[in-house]
Amino acid sequence: MSIHPGLPKLVATDLDGTLVRSDDTVSAYTHEVLARVKAAGIPLVGATGRGPRLIDTCREFIPEADFLVLAQGARVVDLTDPSGPATLRGVTVDGAVILGLLEALEAIVGPLSVMVEAGDEPGAPLWGEAHPAWRYPDALERRARHEALAGPVIKAFAHSHRYDPDELVAIARTLIPADGVTVTQAGLGYIEICPPGVTKATGLAVVADSLGVDPRSV
Known part of the structure; x- marks a missing residue:
């Protein structure tokens, strides 16, 4: 047509x-x-x-x-x-890149609650740590952070109880080159760490x- x-x-x-x-x-x-x-x-x-x-x-x-x-x-x-x-x-983005950013970010803002999206099949679970702020009914598979980020992932979510998402995004962007990852807000007080560009x-x-x-x- x-x-x-x-x-x-x-x-x-x-x-x-x-x-x-x-x-x-x-x-x-x-x-x-x-x-x-x-x-x-x-x-x-x-x-x-x-x-x-x-x-x-x-x-x-x-x-x-x-x-x-x-x-x-x-x-x-x-x-x-x-x-x-x-x-x-x-x-995707190399999980090691995200792991390095999270470590640098936590050195400034303190502990973060992190979930990782790696599976791309419908209904695939998130990996990581549950947090009350995440109210979506997603399946969650508990995994240690280093295990969840051991390979390429689609993105990661991070939450701080001390800093709001705008502050977290601003700080994260000072810690890694723009061609390393893309950082943005995800809602519910989380930020998203996505592949570059x-x-x-x-x-x-x-x-x-x-x-x-x-x-x-x-």
Whole structure:
């Protein structure tokens, strides 16, 4: 289906806090709008910090999506492939890099509660230490930090009872080069430590490139 010249070549939406409401639902009106976008032949992208372990949940939120940008951009998935979701981008970060950053960070801010996202299959558990601040109903497998970060991972989450996320992000960014990791907020008082150069914008650029779309047309 061709797209009318006056319409965008690609439409992207964030999920949490934009499409998905605070009660983890998406309104009927929103689904109607997304259905009209799809009917117009415009590719639709859902972008989220949620990792590939939550892809089924994301697809429930936005079943109209043609692509998903997951894990802040570390994983980009094409949902239009008849054989099943196809990975357009899948990057990880060396756990040793994150371990070094956490050690340097704890030397300044004190003990951190850490969870690691390494498994990319749907429903894969997080690894690490439970903390009351993490209220999501995720499966958690208790592992020592050095074990959880022994290989490549998708990202890690860290929480401090003394510093807020803005402060933690600011301090962390002074401790490691920008090409080492990307640090951002994760919600619930946590920060995320992701692969270098990973953002939702870079993930969206992967989708645009796969479609031959100028990012200015998004």
